[in-house]
Amino acid sequence: MFDHMIMKNEFEQDFKNNAADIPYIKELMCxxxxxxxxxxxxxxxxxxxxxxxxxxxxxxxxxxxxxxxxxxxxxxxxxxxxxxxxxxxxxxxxxxxxxxxxxxxxxxxxxxxxxxDIIFRKACHHNVKNIISLMITEALVLANEHYQITGKGSKKLKMSEAIDDMVAYTNLTDNILYELLDSTDIKLAKSRRIITNVLERKNLYRYIGKLSRKDGKPINADSLRKVKEEVERMKLDLVIDEIKFDYGMPGEDPTEDVWFYxxxxxxxxxxxxxGEVSAMLPDKYFEQEIRVYCKEKAKAKTAKSSLKLWIAGRKQYTFMEEKDEIDFDNENTGSQKKLINDPIHGIIELHPLCVKIIDTLEFQRLRQIKQLGCCYFVYPGASHNRFEHSIGKPIFDVTYACLVSSTRLCQPE
Known part of the structure; x- marks a missing residue:
């Protein structure tokens, strides 16, 4: 991509007096x-x-x-x-x-x-986030054979081929989801349905629990592959997702290679x-989670029971059921409140009706509308959108309304 950017924008002239800078920049990156x-x-x-x-x-x-x-x-x-x-x-x-x-x-x-580690646990591998990632991956795989991206010389490429063509790869961004959503091609109908389900929080995969070894050791790649193959043969619509947590150097304490003065x-x-830092620091620097999801809510209970029976016949494994399963369909019926973490206001509690309104395509479109319009072309940090503003603004509404009401009681004039 860096070589393509240099050539396409004719930056060679800018480096003509320092030709060694180009390979040096590439070396710094890799x-x-x-x-x-x-x-x-x-x-x-x-x-x-x-x-x-x-x-x-x-x-x-x-x-x-x-x-x-x-x-x-x-x-x-x-x-x-x-x-x-x-x-x-x-x-x-x-x-x-x-x-x-x-x-x-x-x-x-x-x-x-x-x-x-906190960022990876709370955000990057948040359970619902991983479910959405798996569903979007499924949507993109289904669309791969039917959706084309224009590459070098107007050549039409699949999304999976774009990595070898920098013209096509430049156009491969998050916007692809909304391009698929707006498509009318019948061959992309399954992909559109999955993306719509993600935006409306309907029919999301169900997290049913975690698979692990009884001795606490990680499940190696070969064993995990065999588990996936056997589970797939059971035709339970289960998805097995491996999650790894570490401190950046799998299985190692990265601070052992830090020098001090x-x-x-x-x-x-x-x-x-x-031990010079604290006696309460971790002894292990790697953790593996094998999460199990079911693609369809109607099959979740049956799939969980069948999986538990399968695991019972294999003494090396154990299964931990999910004790706090999220029922997204109940959320959409307006029967549950919801807590979200806002960067400005902190934890916000949403009324059930607000949850229903937010989980609509009409409200979700606000994710694609910048709060400050074209300002993000000038200010890199001005990329926040109308979606987050529309959720945060009511906090000021309520707070200000309460303040005005209390002031009127104290100062009737």
Whole structure:
């Protein structure tokens, strides 16, 4: 994509006096052992670690998405990236320059990886979010043979082929869902139905529980593949989804590869034991969840019973049923309130009728309308939409109405 952008926009002229910058930028984005040898023993070597740190995962890419994602998700960010930057220092470690952290920042280092774990657990692998991801994936797979994207030389390509054509890949964005939704092609009817169900929160997959090994060890890839094949043969309309949680380096404590320095000896790097930080830090740095979903509500109970019988015949596995199953159909009948996390107002409780109104295509369209119109072309952060505003605004309505009412009682004149 970077090469395509340079050629299409004729940026070669801008780099003619610094031709080496193009491969260097690409190396920064995708560093390898070979490219880093170019600056071996040179302080510039650590520039790779600023952009994409392969030693321990501490880099500015994470710092920005921690701050930005937490703000937009309404999740508290307890990691202080500004403080981390102030106390970072380049020191030579075993003939290699590395970015080292001040010793007193050791807790902040651990907190960085903890925040990453929180984002993944609360948002990236939120149960309903994963259900929607699986359904959208199904919709795109069904549409792949029938929906085409224009590539280089006006060539028509499937979505799955766009990765090899940068002209087509440039046009492959989240908007594809709404293009499929607006299509009238009968061959895309199944995809449209799934996308509509997602937007209206109807007929979503049912989460029925988690599969795991009795000894607590992860289920390896080969065993999981066999489980999926056997479950598929049972024809229960079940979907098995593997979720992995780690601190960025599967199964490893990334802080073991972080180097520190003391104020009294700023040019001498050393490593620490996590016991120096706290005795309450984790002993394991990898967790696996095998979530099981049923595609149809009507089959969920039967599928769960059949799956439990299947697992009972296999002593190495155990099944944990979902104790707080969400019934989306009941939500849409107007019988349940709903709590949502708003980045401005925090937790908002929605009246059942509000839930019904929000889960309509007419209201969901507001997700595609920017609150500030074309301002997002000038201000990168102005990408918020009318959907979130329409949910948050009533909080001010209610608060202000209560304030005015109480003022009238105190000041009748």
């Amino acid at each position: 560093p390898s052992g070979d490219t880093k040898r170019k600056y071996k023993g040179n302080p510039q070597e650590c520039l790779y670690d600023i952009v994409a740190n392969k030693h321990n995962g501490i880099d500015v890419d994470k710092w920005d998405y921690f701050a930005r994602d937490c703000h937009n998700l309404g999740i508290a960010n307890s990691f202080d990236h500004n403080r981390m930057m102030k106390f970072a220092r380049v020191i030579k470690v075993h003939r290699e320059y590395q970015i080292c952290m001040r010793y007193k920042e050791k807790l902040n280092v651990f907190e960085m990886f903890h925040v990453r 003391h104020k009294q000896a700023p040019d001498k790097a050393f490593q620490i034991d996590k």
